[in-house]
Amino acid sequence: MTTPFTFKLARTFDAPLDQVWDAWTDAEKLAQWFSPKGVRTFHSRLDLRPGGFYHYGLENPDGSRYWGRWVIAEVNPRTSLVFIVSFSNEKMEITHHPMAPSWPREIFSTILFRDMGGRTEVEVNWTAHNATGEETQVFAAGAESMGAGWGGTFEQLAEYLRRV
Numbered sequence: 001m002t003t004p005f006t007f008k009l010a011r012t013f014d015a016p017l018d019q020v021w022d023a024w025t026d027a028e029k030l031a032q033w034f035s036p037k038g039v040r041t042f043h044s045r046l047d048l049r050p051g052g053f054y055h056y057g058l059e060n061p062d063g064s065r066y067w068g069r070w071v072i073a074e075v076n077p078r079t080s081l082v083f084i085v086s087f088s089n090e091k092m093e094i095t096h097h098p099m100a101p102s103w104p105r106e107i108f109s110t111i112l113f114r115d116m117g118g119r120t121e122v123e124v125n126w127t128a129h130n131a132t133g134e135e136t137q138v139f140a141a142g143a144e145s146m147g148a149g150w151g152g153t154f155e156q157l158a159e160y161l162r163r164v
Contacts, residue, residue, distance in 0.1 A: 005140035010123040011154045015161040020120040021078045033160035037152035066098045081111040102138045104131040
């Protein structure tokens, strides 16, 4: 059996661990940075506990809207968040990616936080979850696109951390 492809990206932020953790674990703060560049968050609701969720709505510059959700598996304060991320609708039901119907409907996500002495490293690990063979291939082929997307999201996080 082959090991599934894991997308991994890490970045170190010029902010202490507590500040970075808070940016990831407060709905109001997430709404200020957790989206692709140029996309506005119009809905942000978080129940931060195992079995809880994060439900968010995003609006593109052209006015089109889409939704996403996390189903939270683990909350390890200031160390990691583990959740399944999916596109969804406003009722939090799983949907297909609005622009890529062969994208996996679920992504297993582990976010690691490392204290770097006044700075904080955040590492994202994503693996296709409950995916078909085709979805797994599409996911692996999307590594460059995921890197660009997370790169922009991390830029927004860095900007947010500079403002607070």
